[in-house]
Ligand SMILES: Nc1ncnc2c1ncn2[C@@H]1O[C@H](COP(=O)(O)OP(=O)(O)OP(=O)(O)O)[C@@H](O)[C@H]1O
């Protein structure tokens with residue numbers, strides 16, 4: 433019960449402030465040294481109130497980052513072979529770097545997914561506007577983001593079209609995969625360009641405001657300060 | 671008075687010649703159709719009129735101004751363009767925001783609201799007011815896209831395939847709407863019945879050449895010509 437009310441309280445914090453908090457959190461996480469890895473566990477707990485999706489969906493999103501992290505991390509194993517000792521444990525520098533990368537990487541991804549899931553795209557746009565990100569950029573980003581939905585449909589159509597023509601074989605043959613991401617990238621670039629044209633044609637005026645910016649409440653600030661204090665306390669307490 | 675004057679216009683995408691030596695004049699209040707096979711250059715011609723593309727040679731004058739960089743702002747205020755692909759035209763979170771977009775900064779909030787609501791009523795799309803444009807059906811998107819352009823009260827309206835994907839009822843409404851509007855319209859379409867109903871004159875493009883410009887009565891009864899150019 434008490435957790436639930438804390439969760440709900442944090443979810444109402446102004447999205448601009450949350451964006452700032454997330455950036456601070458990311459910088460701290462990414463810069464954690466191997467001897468401070470245990471901070472991450474406590475910082476992770478601090479990220480929990482920001483989450484609002486069911487764990488399954490959230491886990492699936494995080495899994496997508498795994499191949500990339502492993503790919504980068506594995507190369508450390510072979511490159512750094514000198515012994516290193518942290519937490520009374522002697523391993524090679526490469527293994528420590530690998531562990532650190534996995535922990536930090538997953539936590540960074542977790543923070544971003546939690547953030548993106550917890551606030552809507554409109555919320556993010558609001559936050560970015562509050563941080564004085566140029567409106568043109570925000571509008572185009574929102575449109576391109578929405579277009580991702582269409583892109584997913586497009587992938588579905590492309591694979592369906594492919595499968596229908598490949599005589600009932602399921603899945604897409606490896607050969608065809610190479611051109612898919614390229615096609616999607618081109619599509620999204622074309623979409624961003626078209627949106628820009630559509631805006632210009634309707635007399636887009638950079639001086640006028642198209643997206644409202646919501647005001648900050650005192651409670652937003654107090655919540656943010658409490659969170660930051662807890663966050664900063666971790667290295668001192670431990 | 672000619673509101674659009676196109677003289678010996680040529681255009682190429684890279685090395686692919688798309689328009690060659692195209693000339694015509696369009697008078698104020700005229701409704702002009704552009705027909706031709708797929709890839710004949712209809713959309714390209716419309717994009718040249720609004721300055722989304724730059725002619726390689728020849729000239730295009732719209733409302734007395736050459737279509738050039740320094741005039742584009744003024745032109746975009748007075749000339750509306752409805753995209754062939756409506757997904758590219760709509761980009762705001764809601765239908766209301768999208769229609770209001772072009773008016774923001776030019777009028778007070780109350781005036782904007784009034785104009786948007788009156789256009790929503792005129793197009794019978796009041797019920798879509800708070801929906802996200804990308805969730806609409808094809809025909810609904812088309813109606814909203816046209817509303818976003820008409821709300822700005824343009825003097826010239828360029829429309830690329832406006833009846834694509836419309837059902838009979840919407841199409842009838844569209845016909846009535848264009849007929850009743852006093853503005854100049856330039857409409858590219860494969861829908862010959864629609865073009866025939868609303869246009870004063872029709873431009874026929876074939877692989878980038880203007881091969882004929884005529885009234886629909888004469889053109890659509892010249893079966894030899896239509897057949898020879900695969901238009902029927
Ligand atoms: N962005 C582009 N880059 C390169 N070539 C293009 C581009 N857009 C169009 N083309 C080419 O230019 C030619 C004319 O295209 P355009 O879109 O003007 O045809 P259209 O008459 O509108 O056809 P449709 O009836 O199918 O809409 C086509 O051959 C097309 O392949």
Ligand SMILES: [Mg+2]
Pocket residue numbers: 712713714754830
């Ligand atoms: Mg076209």
